[in-house]
Amino acid sequence: MNGSRSDTFFQQFRHWDLNLLVVLEALFTEQGNVTRAAQRVGLSQSAMSHALNRLREMLGDPLFVKQGQRMQATARTVALAPQVSAWLEQIRQQLNPPQFDPATIRQEVNIAIHEHLERLILPSLLGVLRRQAPGIHLHSRPVPMALLTEAFAQGRVEMAIIGGDWELSEAFRQQLLTESRFVYIYHAEQLTLNEPVSLAELATVPQLASNYSHKTATIIDNHFTAHGLSRPIMATAGGITAIPAILRECPMLAILPEIMVVDHPLFDGLVMRPFEPEQVRAELYLIWHRLHEHDPVQQFIRERIIQHFADRNTVSPALPA
Structure with missing residues (x-):
């Protein structure tokens, strides 16, 4: 960008309607025929005549003069039209989205x-x-x-x-990418639970939490709290990778989103049961900045x-x- 532009450079455009350059291009193409130029641009004949008058005022030149049955382009129009045509084509190409080939x-x-x-x-x-x-x-x-x-x-x-x-x-x-219900997971050799297990019964079982997502943990805790219960969290893991090994060694259960564990080979051999299947859901989102909206x-x-x-x-x- 040219930071040396004067205020006059910008202010002069207040008096110019650059949309009229499209009108000039159409009129020159149709040799000053207002009716055909109007059809090209999608204006009525009267609107095109009005646009031509505005062009004449903006450029300080009659632009097209009637001679016999024809409209003759002035010297100013003949000199300006090719430049306007090239400029419009350049702008059209630059404003069109670039061809994307991944x-x-x-x-x-x-x-x-x-x-x-x-x-x-x-x-x-x-x-x-x-x-x-x-x-x-x-x-x-x-x-x-x-x-x-x-x-x-x-x-x-x-x-x-x-x-x-x-x-x-x-x-x-x-x-929103997906929603997932939760499951509670344990090892049958460490815990013996009589299925189905109620929420109140789960609240009595030692639990292993994961802090991989603050919100997910809060969803589960809030669900217990809403029912007047609290779950006994005996330990917390930083992710889910270590959880299967911990459950095989300790009499605890973990409550995790089903999508995270249902096809995870590390959880093979562990008992998985739905936790309040239709009541508590984990949501996964894709987030991006508006700066990259159209990249x-x-x-x-x-x-x-x-x-x-x-x-x-x-x-x-x-x-x-």
Whole structure:
């Protein structure tokens, strides 16, 4: 941008209607025939005549003069018309969205994803990129929720996949990817529970919590509280990877989103049962900054993520209710 422009440079455009240059192009193309030029632009004949009068006033020239049965372009029009035509074509090309070919793009994309969520999306997404857009390099960034706004502001991430526990400002957009009920999990050699287990009975069983998402933990705690109960949390793990091993060693149960564990090989051999199947749900969102709303690469990645979860929601295995 040219920062040396004077105020006069900007103010003179207050008196010019650059839309009229399209009218000039149409009139010159139709050799001053107002009726045919009006049809080209999509105006009535009277509106085109009015636009021509405004053009004459703006440019200080009659532009087209009637000679016999024809309109003759003035010297000013003949000199100006090719420049206007070239300028309009240049602007048209620049304003049109560029052609996007994912196979030829070379770009890095950074997504904030916690480790426990990577398994849900990265294998599929990276497979798609390898086949369709090998030049797009995807990087997962495990950004703590409290630092997510800062990470966006610093350009360290362009989008994030998170639980529904982030206060969304006007600078961001979001898309719900999926909802998941919760399951309670334990090892049959460590705990003996008479199924089905009521909420009150679960509140008496030692529990292992996970702080992978503050909101998810709060959902469960609030559900117990709403029923006048509290769950005895004996230990907390930073993610879900260690939870199966802990449950095999300790007489505790864990309550986790079904989507996180139902097809996870580490949880094979553990007992899984629905926790209040239709009452408590975990939500997963895709978040992105408005700055990248129309970036074609960002759009390409977002569409693949959204489609992945749409397909998963259709065929995802589930526990019996």
